[in-house]
Amino acid sequence: MRTPRPRPCAVTAAAGAAALTAAALIAAPFTGTATAAATPAAPAPAAAGPAVRPVPAVAGHRLVKGADEPLSDEQCRATWGISCYTPLQYRRAYGLDPLYRAGITGRGRTVVVVDSFGSPTIQHDLDVYSKQFGLPSTTVQVVKWGDVPAFDPADNDHTSWAGESTLDVEMAHAVAPGARIVLVETGVAETEGVTGLPEMMDAEKYLIDHGVGDVVTQSFGATENTFPGFGQGDFSSIRRLRYAFEDARRRGVTVLASSGDGGATDAAEDGRTDYPYPVNSWPSADPLVTSVGGTRLHLDAEGDRTAPDSVYNDYGAGGGGRSNVFPRPAYQDGVRNVVGDRRGTPDISMSAAVDGGAWVYSSYDPTAAGWEVYGGTSESSPLFAGIVALADQFAGRRLGDIHTALYALAEGDVGSTGIVDVDDGTDTTYDGVPGYTAVRGYDLATGVGTPDAARFVPALAAAARPR
Numbered sequence: 001m002r003t004p005r006p007r008p009c010a011v012t013a014a015a016g017a018a019a020l021t022a023a024a025l026i027a028a029p030f031t032g033t034a035t036a037a038a039t040p041a042a043p044a045p046a047a048a049g050p051a052v053r054p055v056p057a058v059a060g061h062r063l064v065k066g067a068d069e070p071l072s073d074e075q076c077r078a079t080w081g082i083s084c085y086t087p088l089q090y091r092r093a094y095g096l097d098p099l100y101r102a103g104i105t106g107r108g109r110t111v112v113v114v115d116s117f118g119s120p121t122i123q124h125d126l127d128v129y130s131k132q133f134g135l136p137s138t139t140v141q142v143v144k145w146g147d148v149p150a151f152d153p154a155d156n157d158h159t160s161w162a163g164e165s166t167l168d169v170e171m172a173h174a175v176a177p178g179a180r181i182v183l184v185e186t187g188v189a190e191t192e193g194v195t196g197l198p199e200m201m202d203a204e205k206y207l208i209d210h211g212v213g214d215v216v217t218q219s220f221g222a223t224e225n226t227f228p229g230f231g232q233g234d235f236s237s238i239r240r241l242r243y244a245f246e247d248a249r250r251r252g253v254t255v256l257a258s259s260g261d262g263g264a265t266d267a268a269e270d271g272r273t274d275y276p277y278p279v280n281s282w283p284s285a286d287p288l289v290t291s292v293g294g295t296r297l298h299l300d301a302e303g304d305r306t307a308p309d310s311v312y313n314d315y316g317a318g319g320g321g322r323s324n325v326f327p328r329p330a331y332q333d334g335v336r337n338v339v340g341d342r343r344g345t346p347d348i349s350m351s352a353a354v355d356g357g358a359w360v361y362s363s364y365d366p367t368a369a370g371w372e373v374y375g376g377t378s379e380s381s382p383l384f385a386g387i388v389a390l391a392d393q394f395a396g397r398r399l400g401d402i403h404t405a406l407y408a409l410a411e412g413d414v415g416s417t418g419i420v421d422v423d424d425g426t427d428t429t430y431d432g433v434p435g436y437t438a439v440r441g442y443d444l445a446t447g448v449g450t451p452d453a454a455r456f457v458p459a460l461a462a463a464a465r466p467r
Helices: 024-025 073-080 087-095 097-101 122-132 156-175 197-208 243-251 330-339 378-395 404-410 453-463
Strands: 062-067 109-117 139-146 180-186 214-218 254-258 290-295 322-329 342-345 348-351 357-360 370-374
Touching: 087 097, 087 156, 097 214, 097 453, 109 156, 109 197, 122 139, 122 156, 122 357, 139 197, 139 330, 156 180, 156 370, 180 197, 180 243, 180 404, 197 214, 197 243, 243 254, 254 378, 290 378, 322 370, 330 342, 348 378, 378 453, 404 453
Parallel strands: 109 180, 109 214, 139 180, 214 254, 254 290, 290 348
Antiparallel strands: 062 370, 322 342, 357 370
């Protein structure tokens, strides 16, 4: 998830995807080449000890950058003391293979990724990523919304967002390799309060209103208390920004957002420790948005679990809690004992821990091109966007706002719903700020749990009814 301050998110060259204006994108038919790959070839084993540019401290939620090639999990643990996973391990862990064999790859569906500035090498980087793991690549269609400045690899803000964009695109593609991807690049960096958000919401509304996109993923957020008027109980500055989500609800588009990486409060994110109350973030806390939190996977080399999933709480912690702005929506009435009279987040969770992070390739920074290990809920939201794209294809239609279906499924048995509870007792305490604990049933650490896609995708497709 994007923090209030620029975060270094490294790496390099090559020609990026062709940029289109929004109008041109809508007028032009999609000509991508994504197809199903039932049994992709396994990548060649990594040589021991590839050259890596050391990072003295965690740069945002990227712990490793500049590797010549992805290491095995065993090599990662020996070299850096963390686990690191490939999309092939993810597909096993989340039960994706049966869907791929049945032709459910997200084909015919579109995932919209929204980020400031974007990456000039996004197409090249996705092609390298896909080739490494035997995945089909796809055409990333780039929409430049407004006056997007020329990319400057010496600008920390530009490289931070380029890393964000790369992570978002590659994670969505890892889960839904057949889906079309549209990357929307805006020209104003989202920070805190309303800054950058009107441009993002305008871009989303335009694409939604013109039929571009079935699911939108947002790996950014601003803490609720930084919006004008918050201290006086005036939440109009947030409510005025909801127009894209309201249009998405009317048009059956699913909207997702990362729950955050600062645990129960984003104080750890912006350097403050004096907030007298837990802080949630928008758009994650919006009742029209599905909030995606974070878990930690424990996998072997094939992607089988060696232990149940736990809470993401290593180099960050999954955001979540009760909104200070929005009251409890009807779909959370069944979990009122947890959320009280407020909107609670997250709704569901997927992999986000840095210890158990994802390999990503990027080349936007010519001084540090190569493979990186990423974590954070910037990973989990696009992963879940891929899951929704699969469910859309399975259903043969957009699923729209999935909240009611999601909470109804959570009351059923995992064997029929595919929602796996995360209840190991770990919590989102981070940087000295007390968090929330993963317990049986819905909680403010991981929501309803995490998906087993082979069961969850058909169950969600059946349960989500168009408005």
